[in-house]
Amino acid sequence: MSELQPARSNRLTDIAAGKHVDSVIHNELLDVDAALDIKDFSLWYGKKQALHEISMSIPRGEVTALIGPSGCGKSTLLRSVNRMNDLVDGLTVRGDISLGGDSIFSPGVDVIELRKRMGMVFQKPNPFPMSIFENVVYPLRIDGQRDRKVLNSVCEQSLRGAALWEEVRKRLTESGLGLSGGQQQRLCIARAIASEPEVLLLDEPCSALDPLATGKIEDLIDDLRGDYTVLIVTHNMQQASRISDYTAFMYLGRLIEYGPTSQIFTKPLVRETEDYVTGRFG
Numbered sequence: 001m002s003e004l005q006p007a008r009s010n011r012l013t014d015i016a017a018g019k020h021v022d023s024v025i026h027n028e029l030l031d032v033d034a035a036l037d038i039k040d041f042s043l044w045y046g047k048k049q050a051l052h053e054i055s056m057s058i059p060r061g062e063v064t065a066l067i068g069p070s071g072c073g074k075s076t077l078l079r080s081v082n083r084m085n086d087l088v089d090g091l092t093v094r095g096d097i098s099l100g101g102d103s104i105f106s107p108g109v110d111v112i113e114l115r116k117r118m119g120m121v122f123q124k125p126n127p128f129p130m131s132i133f134e135n136v137v138y139p140l141r142i143d144g145q146r147d148r149k150v151l152n153s154v155c156e157q158s159l160r161g162a163a164l165w166e167e168v169r170k171r172l173t174e175s176g177l178g179l180s181g182g183q184q185q186r187l188c189i190a191r192a193i194a195s196e197p198e199v200l201l202l203d204e205p206c207s208a209l210d211p212l213a214t215g216k217i218e219d220l221i222d223d224l225r226g227d228y229t230v231l232i233v234t235h236n237m238q239q240a241s242r243i244s245d246y247t248a249f250m251y252l253g254r255l256i257e258y259g260p261t262s263q264i265f266t267k268p269l270v271r272e273t274e275d276y277v278t279g280r281f282g
């Protein structure tokens, strides 16, 4: 990793040749209040290396987007942060990731507790086959919460937080599966925020939604800013430019450039970032 440096023209060739390439991290991200700190993080699926020495701090209370061509490792990085990749056979990691200053790989870490600190929402909405109410309070139920007042209050608060309350307040006992795709995704966001996580991990949350539902999720992400640290993987560059404060451009498992979204999309420091965001490759 290095501070501002002149753009190099042969990064992609170097990467393809297996050479080490420094990430370019903009000054604004060198000393931030980080909710998540990723340090020299590498990951292998068996013998195949999918992430190469990624170092980046994810600023607290802001929206950070991971962009890059298909297969560059965006989802792998996102799934590493809450140790979802632990379930993959033959996985090896090196380096560290810390949440609120605590390493997620410390020997004593309870992975279930760790995941409670990070809500996750996937590409396809995945409501459980139960009522809207039970979907939202599910994280509290599994924690043994039985107090109806608490459950009611968390349900309302989370649905309001996910901008869904007005649409479903009269049908809380109906199945979550009966909602539209966009409503289901907001229901999943309500479930993700019900346990008051520190970080929200969103893996292409709009890819299965129509433009109207996508717009609502984008508005919602905008509202969540400040209360939550959001890390979002998106294929959609317009979406990244609309909703994120910071953008990280990845290529073939490397972090190429990371900076304020406005700069990444209008004045990137690296030529390859410019080529990607202007659609010249990818």
Ligand SMILES: Nc1ncnc2c1ncn2[C@@H]1O[C@H](COP(=O)(O)OP(=O)(O)OP(=O)(O)O)[C@@H](O)[C@H]1O
Pocket (backbone or CB within 6 Å): 045, 050, 068, 069, 070, 071, 072, 073, 074, 075, 076, 077, 088, 235
């Ligand atoms: N469970 C797995 N086992 C083996 N290889 C994997 C696994 N998951 C991902 N990979 C490989 O790791 C690399 C990174 O994949 P990943 O899904 O993280 O990329 P991505 O940038 O999120 O791609 P996309 O935008 O297409 O979802 C790819 O080469 C992929 O084939």
